[in-house]
Amino acid sequence: xxxxxxxxxxxxxxxxxxxxxxxxxxxxxxxxxxxxxxxxxxxxxxxxxxxxxxxxxxxxxxxxxxxxxxxxxxxxxxxxxxxxxxxxxxxxxxxxxxxxxxxxxxxxxxxxxxxxxxxxxxxxxxxxxxxxxxxxxxxxxxxxxxxxxxxxxxxxxxxxxxxxxxxxxxxxxxxxxxxxxxxxxxxxxxxxxxxxxxxxxxxxxxxxxxxxxxxxxxxxxxxxxxxxxxxxxxxxxxxxxxxxxxxxxxxxxxxxxxxxxxxxxxxxxxxxxxxxxxxxxxxxxxxxxxxxxxxxxxxxxxxxxxxxxxxxxxxxxxxxxxxxxxxxxxxxxxxxxxxxxxxxxxxxxxxxxxxxxxxxxxxxxxxxxxxxxxxxxxxxxxxxxxxxxxxxxxxxxxxxxxxxxxxxxxxxxxxxxxxxxxxxxxxxxxxxxxxxxxxxxxxxxxxxxxxxxxxxxxxxxxxxxxxxxxxxxxxxxxxxxxxxxxxxxxxxxxx
Amino acid sequence: xxxxxxxxxxxxxxxxxxxxxxxxxxxxxxxxxxxxxxxxxxxxxxxxxxxxxxxxxxxxxxxxxxxxxxxxxxxxxxxxxxxxxxxxxxxxxxxxxxxxxxxxxxxxxxxxxxxxxxxxxxxxxxxxxxxxxxxxxxxxxxxxxxxxxxxxxxxxxxxxxxxxxxxxxxxxxxxxxxxxxxxxxxxxxxxxxxxxxxxxxxxxxxxxxxxxxxxxxxxxxxxxxxxxxxxxxxxxxxxxxxxxxxxxxxxxxxxxxxxxxxxxxxxxxxxxxxxxxxxxxxxxxxxxxxxxxxxxxxxxxxxxxxxxxxxxxxxxxxxxxxxxxxxxxxxxxxxxxxxxxxxxxxxxxxxxxxxxxxxxxxxxxxxxxxxxxxxxxxxxxxxxxxxxxxxxxxxxxxxxxxxxxxxxxxxxxxxxxxxxxxxxxxxxxxxxxxxxxxxxxxxxxxxxxxxxxxxxxxxxxxxxxxxxxxxxxxxxxxxxxxxxxxxxxxxxxxx
Numbered sequence: 001x002x003x004x005x006x007x008x009x010x011x012x013x014x015x016x017x018x019x020x021x022x023x024x025x026x027x028x029x030x031x032x033x034x035x036x037x038x039x040x041x042x043x044x045x046x047x048x049x050x051x052x053x054x055x056x057x058x059x060x061x062x063x064x065x066x067x068x069x070x071x072x073x074x075x076x077x078x079x080x081x082x083x084x085x086x087x088x089x090x091x092x093x094x095x096x097x098x099x100x101x102x103x104x105x106x107x108x109x110x111x112x113x114x115x116x117x118x119x120x121x122x123x124x125x126x127x128x129x130x131x132x133x134x135x136x137x138x139x140x141x142x143x144x145x146x147x148x149x150x151x152x153x154x155x156x157x158x159x160x161x162x163x164x165x166x167x168x169x170x171x172x173x174x175x176x177x178x179x180x181x182x183x184x185x186x187x188x189x190x191x192x193x194x195x196x197x198x199x200x201x202x203x204x205x206x207x208x209x210x211x212x213x214x215x216x217x218x219x220x221x222x223x224x225x226x227x228x229x230x231x232x233x234x235x236x237x238x239x240x241x242x243x244x245x246x247x248x249x250x251x252x253x254x255x256x257x258x259x260x261x262x263x264x265x266x267x268x269x270x271x272x273x274x275x276x277x278x279x280x281x282x283x284x285x286x287x288x289x290x291x292x293x294x295x296x297x298x299x300x301x302x303x304x305x306x307x308x309x310x311x312x313x314x315x316x317x318x319x320x321x322x323x324x325x326x327x328x329x330x331x332x333x334x335x336x337x338x339x340x341x342x343x344x345x346x347x348x349x350x351x352x353x354x355x356x357x358x359x360x361x362x363x364x365x366x367x368x369x370x371x372x373x374x375x376x377x378x379x380x381x382x383x384x385x386x387x388x389x390x391x392x393x394x395x396x397x398x399x400x401x402x403x404x405x406x407x408x409x410x411x412x413x414x415x416x417x418x419x420x421x422x423x424x425x426x427x428x429x430x431x432x433x434x435x436x437x438x439x440x441x442x443x444x445x446x447x448x449x450x451x452x453x454x455x456x457x458x459x460x461x462x463x464x465x466x467x468x469x470x471x472x473x474x475x476x477x478x479x480x481x482x483x484x485x486x487x488x489x490x491x492x493x494x495x
Numbered sequence: 496x497x498x499x500x501x502x503x504x505x506x507x508x509x510x511x512x513x514x515x516x517x518x519x520x521x522x523x524x525x526x527x528x529x530x531x532x533x534x535x536x537x538x539x540x541x542x543x544x545x546x547x548x549x550x551x552x553x554x555x556x557x558x559x560x561x562x563x564x565x566x567x568x569x570x571x572x573x574x575x576x577x578x579x580x581x582x583x584x585x586x587x588x589x590x591x592x593x594x595x596x597x598x599x600x601x602x603x604x605x606x607x608x609x610x611x612x613x614x615x616x617x618x619x620x621x622x623x624x625x626x627x628x629x630x631x632x633x634x635x636x637x638x639x640x641x642x643x644x645x646x647x648x649x650x651x652x653x654x655x656x657x658x659x660x661x662x663x664x665x666x667x668x669x670x671x672x673x674x675x676x677x678x679x680x681x682x683x684x685x686x687x688x689x690x691x692x693x694x695x696x697x698x699x700x701x702x703x704x705x706x707x708x709x710x711x712x713x714x715x716x717x718x719x720x721x722x723x724x725x726x727x728x729x730x731x732x733x734x735x736x737x738x739x740x741x742x743x744x745x746x747x748x749x750x751x752x753x754x755x756x757x758x759x760x761x762x763x764x765x766x767x768x769x770x771x772x773x774x775x776x777x778x779x780x781x782x783x784x785x786x787x788x789x790x791x792x793x794x795x796x797x798x799x800x801x802x803x804x805x806x807x808x809x810x811x812x813x814x815x816x817x818x819x820x821x822x823x824x825x826x827x828x829x830x831x832x833x834x835x836x837x838x839x840x841x842x843x844x845x846x847x848x849x850x851x852x853x854x855x856x857x858x859x860x861x862x863x864x865x866x867x868x869x870x871x872x873x874x875x876x877x878x879x880x881x882x883x884x885x886x887x888x889x890x891x892x893x894x895x896x897x898x899x900x901x902x903x904x905x906x907x908x909x910x911x912x913x914x915x916x917x918x919x920x921x922x923x924x925x926x927x928x929x930x931x932x933x934x935x936x937x938x939x940x941x942x943x944x945x946x947x948x949x950x951x952x953x954x955x956x957x958x959x960x961x962x963x964x965x966x967x968x969x970x971x972x973x974x975x976x977x978x979x980x981x982x983x984x985x986x987x988x989x990x
Contacts, residue, residue, distance in 0.1 A: 016541035024518055035715040036733030039770070043730065046511035050545060220530040235538065238531030
């Protein structure tokens with residue numbers, strides 16, 4: 001066995017354990033009986049410990065070191081380089097730190113749940129402080145050149161810096177505000193027909209139809225119901241998604257299916273022969289999000305897409321949609337309106353939710369705001385930027401779970417993912433003659449093929465910015481998103 | 496941390512891994528998409544390897560050795576003693592042997608599937624030979640006093656010997672043949688109404704109703720559908736069962752639910768605080784089977800049970816069972832008739848299927864029959880004992896999967912389980928005044944409470960025979976089964 005083969009075998013072993021953890025997690029969300037939770041958490045943590053031990057084993061470190069000076073193919077080189085990066089980072093985190101973080105996460109998560117239920121930030125405050133202090137410690141342990149928050153960003157979006165996010169968001173903010181200002185002067189389209197009673201079984205069937213049309217492979221995955229929709233890869237040929245169905249709201253199931261379907265197509269398209277290695281894994285959370293957003297928004301909220309699918313939807317619910325035209329529907333699924341909750345917001349105001357988070361997180365890591373002031377800081381920003389009054393903490397600063405897990409630096413990847421999506425989609429439209437024509441006919445194969453060839457096949461051989469430059473000729477630029485938004489909403493709202 | 500605490504922690508770690516494997520296995524049977532199979536098998540084998548490494552680690556061995564001379568409570572002692580036994584056995588099996596066995600099992604299983612499909616034993620023959628030779632090797636590696644087959648039996652039924660099985664089966668064979676002879680002279684009751692069309696959803700609901708009535712805790716488990724019904728414990732508070740539904744056969748779902756429910760009640764009743772230790776695990780396969788058989792046969796095929804439940808069943812299927820009386824139904828669910836397939840046989844002829852297997856397996860380990868002669872040996876025995884003509888290998892020697900896994904010594908536990916069931920049930924009837932009266936009213940709590948107190952709570956602190964003696968005052972004796980059978984079938988068939 002060559003050193004590289006040994007390196008692969010160890011990575012596969014670690015991937016086997018981590019995919020087993022994903023099975024346990026998936027099962028927890030979809031199947032777990034009530035009383036099974038405690039032991040399940042313990043089982044997952046046992047597997048996490050074993051995988052961590054393997055990653056930090058002398059054997060692994062020695063192999064990675066040896067391979068760095070050996071002659072390898074370019075993909076092998078990339079796999080070793082990425083492994084070295086992950087290893088270096090992980091070695092800096094002490095076992096004590098990891099244990100303390102895990103314990104604090106559990107406590108903070110429970111406190112957050114209680115705080116949100118009672119809409120009382122003060123319950124969460126001391127735990128948020130603990131978890132933030134641990135994250136400050138993480139920044140020190142890992143080390144950084146310019147900004148401690150860079151460490152947080154790098155976890156989810158390798159190579160991304162605070163400075164870069166500031167530039168990207170600054171570029172996007174004014175044109176977005178300008179477009180939003182114009183739209184806000186117009187009448188909000190009617191969407192009452194989206195909120196009628198829509199039967200669960202028929203919604204489910206329609207979702208499956210859309211997933212099949214996208215090219216989601218049900219022989220290498222499955223869809224189930226869960227409280228919060230998610231995608232998880234349990235191995236290259238077992239990529240599962242979940243959805244949820246609200247019988248009084250047609251939006252939820254449809255765009256959760258398309259969104260998770262987009263994530264899943266990415267995972268199903270990663271090179272299976274690179275299982276366990278960087279070349280077989282997603283590039284970054286931003287790139288992952290770009291794959292879900294392309295399908296959810298650029299495709300799934302387009303007129304072309306619904307030219308293909310509106311008739312099928314109408315046939316599924318003839319009583320409900322009889323008098324609704326394609327244009328009525330298209331308008332209803334693209335309503336722009338400032339609101340309180342990020343996850344329920346439209347594709348334009350969405351970015352302000354993320355920008356506000358980013359500003360607050362950055363300030364927290366600069367220690368320029370106090371934790372106890374978070375609710376008022378939050379509410380002020382929502383008032384000044386979105387002109388929205390936050391009625392309580394539950395719908396304000398406590399709305400998202402991320403901070404209770406210590407997931408700072410995660411939110412920016414959501415917006416960045418949308419911007420990547422627009423930039424990729426713009427390129428796909430140039431590369432595929434008559435792309436919209438295919439979509440209008442329900443033929444998603446050309447787009448999927450393009451994504452597979454240009455993005456999926458590379459795994460994490462390139463980081464997000466490198467990949468973007470390789471695919472589109474330039475690094476991330478929000479102007480593609482603004483072009484898309486101005487054109488689409490200009491037409492929709494007759495601006 | 497005391498040595499015993501360290502020992503517990505290591506056992507819990509091993510149990511966490513082994514329960515994780517059970518989650519992966521359960522998911523494979525219930526959920527796995529087609530293309531996920533290959534990687535899933537690899538993931539399970541990775542976890543098996545890690546668990547095996549831990550079990551054979553120097554650390555574990557040292558602890559077990561140290562603890563054997565320390566002052567411990569009686570349960571702690573039992574846990575250490577059992578651990579030492581498992582360890583000693585496992586240390587004798589070389590890594591090479593285990594790898595070769597696993598590889599051969601996969602090949603033999605594929606060959607068996609093909610052989611059964613084509614009903615051609617010769618396809619399976621060379622693989623059966625390989626796996627048998629490996630099992631002979633296992634007997635030599637482990638070592639034995641009297642009979643190599645003792646090693647096989649001990650895997651599933653610790654302490655059970657070939658000699659003991661011979662005695663038990665010899666005792667049972669003549670009275671069983673005598674009873675069967677009498678029954679065979681009588682007319683076979685009508686059961687055509689059991690084979691009508693029974694709607695899947697209503698069958699499912701009725702099964703859930705029966706499980707709830709038995710006391711199966713759905714907060715600590717769940718039921719799903721799978722090709723072959725099974726029970727699996729994913730932890731003390733997550734014991735899952737599966738069933739299958741045949742719309743043209745009312746038997747399958749009902750008694751698979753009751754059977755698996757019985758297994759599951761045992762697992763749900765094991766002491767959760769002994770998780771990962773012998774005291775928290777089932778005593779033997781025979782005892783496990785006794786828990787399923789008590790519910791399936793002694794309870795689930797009794798008149799009392801159906802006095803409680805027949806009306807509910809009739810209400811679920813008024814069109815199908817309108818003209819069927821309780822007595823018609825009771826007769827139909829207790830038809831005795833020699834047949835080809837073990838899994839579809841009645842509770843009397845069942846034992847001849849097992850006895851034939853035992854005779855053949857014993858002869859194989861004595862090398863007194865040739866593998867290539869197995870089909871003719873099989874067919875002769877079925878003709879002479881059950882007066883059944885075996886039309887082909889698929890319905891004969893190839894019918895069961897066990898040999899393809901190398902599971903020799905497994906079959907006897909099925910009959911022994913039924914005999915234990917009868918002996919336990921006889922004692923329960925003595926201990927619980929008016930037990931049948933409770934059952935007639937659908938109140939299964941007194942019986943479950945008795946099983947929990949007398950059997951479940953002990954885990955593997957006692958081996959099967961010790962437990963049986965503790966509970967009933969004597970070791971296993973098939974006379975209890977014969978008393979039960981003679982009384983029940985004497986009445987049913989007016990013998």
